Amino acid sequence: MYRYDEFDAAFVAGRTAQFSDQVNRRLSGELSEDQFRPLRLMNGLYLQLHAYMLRIAVPYGTLSSRQLRKLAHIARTYDRGYGHFTTRQNIQFNWPKLKDVPEILRELGSVEMHAIQTSGNCIRNTTTDQFAGAAADEIIDPRPVAEIIRQWSSLHPEFSYLPRKFKIAMSGSPNDRAAIRFHDIGLQAVANAAGDIGWEVWVGGGLGRTPIVGKLINSFVPNEHLLAYLESIMRVYNRYGRRDNKFKARIKILVHEEGLETIKGQVENEFAQVRGGVLTLPAEEVDRITTYFAAPDFKVQTATKIDVAYESIIDPAYGRWLDNNINSHRQPGYASVTISLKPVGGAPGDATDVQMDVVADLAERYSFDELRVTHEQNLVLPHVAIADLRVVYDALVAAGLAEGNTGLITDMICCPGLDFCALANARSIPIAQEISRKFAEPQRQAEIGDLKIKISGCINACGHHHVGHIGILGVEKKGGELYQITLGATPPRTLRWARSSGPVSKPRMCPAPSRPWSIPISPAVPAPRKPSSRPIVASAKPPSRRPFMALPKLAPAQPAHDKLRALGIVALNGMFDDMDALGVLRYAISDVLPGDLAIVSSFGADSAVLLHLVAQVDPSMPVYFLETGKHFPETLDYVETLKKHLGLINVHAIRPAVEDVKRFDPNGDLWETDPDSCCHIRKTEPLEPITEQFGGWVTGRKRFQTKERGVLPHFELTSDDRIKVNPLAYFSDADVNQYKIDHGLPEHPLFAKGYKSIGCAPCTSVVAEGEDPRAGRWRGLNKKECGIHFDFNGAIASPMTAATRHTLWKNGAFMADPFHEWTEGSDPATASYTHVPLPVFLANRDAFLANPHPLGLLVSPGDRIEDVEADVGRFASIAIKFPAFTDGRGYSSARLLAQRYQYVNEIRAVGDVLQDQIPLMRRCGFTAFVVTHEPTRQALIEDRLPEVALFYQPVGTAEVPVGTRPFLRRVH
DSSP states (O other), X not given: OOOOOHHHHHHHHHHHHHHHHHHHHHHTTSSOHHXXXXXXXXXXXXXXXXXXXXXXXXXXXXXXXXXXXHHHHHHXXXXXXXXXXOTTSOEEESOOOGGGHHHHHHHHHTTTOOOTTSSSSSXXXXXXXXXXXXXXXXXXXXXXXXXXXXXHHTTOSSSSSOSSOXXXXXXXXXXXXXXXXXXXXXXXXXXXXXXXXXXXXXXXXXXTTSOBOOEEEEEEEEGGGHXXXXXXXXXXXXXXXXXXXXXXXXXXXXXXXHOHHHHHHHHHHHHHXXXXXXXXXXXXXXXXXXXXXXXXXXXXXXXXXXOHHHHHHHOHHXXXXXXXXXXXXXXXXXXXXXXXXXXXXXXXXXXEHHHHHHHHHHHHHHSTTEEEEOTTSOEEEXXXXXXXXXXXXXXXXXXXXXXXXXXXXTOOEEOOGGGTOTTOSSOSHHHHHHHHHHTOOHHHHHHHOSOOEEEESSTTOTTOGGGSSEEEEEEEETTEEEEEEEEOOOOGGGOXXXXXXXXXXXXXXXXXXXXXXXXXOOTTSOOOXXXXXXXXXXXXOOOOOSOOOOOOOXXXXXOHHHHHHHHOHHHHHHHTTTOOHHHHHHHIIXXXXXXXXXXXXXXXXXXXXXXXXXHHHOTTSOEEEEOXXXXXXXXXXXXXXXXXXXXXXXXXXXXOOHHHHHHHOTTSOHHHXXXXXXXXXXXXXXXXXXXXXXXXXXXXXXXXXXXXGGGOOSEEEOTTSOEEEOTTTTOOHHHHHHHHHHTTOOOOTTGXXXXXXXXXXXXXXXXXXXXXXXXXXXXXXXXXXXXXXXSTTOOOOOOOOTGGGOOEEETTEEEOOOOEEOOTTOOTTTOOSEEEEHHHHHHTHHHHHHOOSOOEEEEOTXXXXXXXXXXXXXXXXXXXXXXXXXXXXXXXXXXXXXXXXXXXXXXXXXXXXXTTTHHHHHHHTOOEEEOOOXXXXXXXXXTOOOOOOOBSSOOSSSOOOTTBOTTSSOOO
């Protein structure tokens, strides 16, 4: 089996270090869950129903005894003493703690294992026949090619963010034991008339809510060109696969909607461009990797046959095991042994740490230190001497692993279901357990014969229910768990989907029965509860109208942050979920931070409500108003109006430092070119020394104002150990307006003119009917907060100068950006230093080509870069838009520009750029990045971007750079 060399070891260590950094950033709050999710998924970490789940890669299903022992160690050290083997020939652990995952990955790396790309919208583990290299009917051992595919696909810079997950299966035998036509790509080894080995390529298969059989796209791809052909398919899918609907994002939908011939034409066109390039597999490299998979040093055996009938008389259980669990071997005197992980009453696919250790010992002693994981959730000892079968069986009996039921009714495929999975509608494991108990009698199983039952807890079909002789699908109806039954699927090579047991109006693939059969769940197995959708930090309830009620006082001498940590921020917010705003404010002022709390108010459209509450509790409380020098005159008048009306006697205006304004905004127009820096010098920096004087401060923020504020709690513990109090957090827009009416509060003079949220005059506009109340703030800019509420963990924005607020990162520094966005209606003949959207350029091509000024091109997802192939040299910059972290179309556009069209000017990434993307972007040809994510900005400024230097994939068209995996071209 394959052995890591120094490059492989360094590659896995680098990925482990990168993910450790990502975990630490998530635990510290630097990464949100939305940002962390695609990163953790690409490292095999799911968030399941009850806990995290870690899925570990078993490439093409091959393991050594040392690796299995490590998995046993992980099960008992970091989990609950067992692991679950999956239908992708991987193993997953259901109970690891997030903080332990980096250490688990480090331990895996020590035995040449990892969890890279076992989840996420990327190319998953390539699966193969579990008897590969041992089966007598094999044309070629597919594992060397599967290893090459593993290297090519691991962290592929262009294909790491596909429209959806992507699965490849291979079979080296004409008898398909890898179910290749159920996969996004299926590869079947074939020989042509000259005896050359190549591959049939099937595309667009898959199960899930839309089961489709793969279609033959090419009947013979030579082995040396296989990677080029796969890359061609992947590029077509990455660029044109649907991203508007995740249920229609798989390549099977693209093939179905566009038609096989259309897709084949696109793939063949792409293949014509890349064939014969760096993806060509040199024979010597294929031979080099193939040596890792050489046949073991088999010994000549005297025992070459076994009399199963005789053994069944002597020991019926042993006879059943021989009859069902032994597969013929290409080497005389040897057999392949399937170890069933389907004991009567057990959870299919589960193995304890003790059982894994036993199997590891058997593999080391009796199977040349090698074992396999099957896509049917069993294990295989591939090379066992027939003379050793009895001793192996006896050891399996002692370990509870000697069930002789492979291929029989109790050998079920079963997903984890609602016992673990948050996507499931019903439980799967208890159903499998009850079926195995019902048919536990060996004679009954023998009478039924070969029968495949496959169970899925939801329509995603992880249990492959569509292709079982009997398929069971868990559904939910009115809160209950029900099961649909399908019947009659056939083996993969003569594939026919299972059909519903209920009546249907016309033939279709796996239709639901009109009345699903209901199978009761054993009352002995309690149904796990789904997690509540209620936010942890704060309730979504509207503010209560009941009067303030006295509550027990907290110890006043205790520091504020210690107090909150002792009580717990969740508990504190829970105490005040049903308290009205006045009660929250009064308690904060009198009990939480007496004498150590300030009010910060914008004196905007809604400020009268908060200030009226303050006046009722203590009109002498310090109120700070950020007088930026850019306010409307009406706002300055409103400050005086409210002071007089409410009797506030301690209002202070905070102004920006004169020297900062003179240095960074001498002309007063910084807001126009760099609004972030303008807010910083006029708001964030002037406020910081004020807030440092107090243990906390009160804000007027409300949940309804923006999506980002939608989870705002009453109390926040900031990163600098202060408390922010948000008494109006649960107020709705109607609550605010009604409060002003009830208490006769004077309205801001601009409110009636359509200004619903009022800040500085240059950056505030009228809000249209139905718009977000804050839509008029910084309209048209990628900006929603001024900086004093920079992140919602409460951290105040770090001090920064206008120079460091530039967002264009290029040549190792942030710099001023000469380019600006295209404005609709601009003149194509005179435009200058603007990124022209690609469709606009095509519509006015002649005018733009005649324009003498520097121009840029803006490429959006879905744009065809080949449409401007002849004109790319016209542009001084090409900006490629990334509307979301997980949209990978821009990577393909950049690679085409840099490699195929030899574009040498600036290629910049625009949009949601995180530091974790930048190494991949650089590999694809990007040379500049527009960075607005603050932690990424700081990482770049401080030169602490975790650089990823090692990649398997070759790039370019001629030379492979040093540091690139030399599986195609040796680099010395």
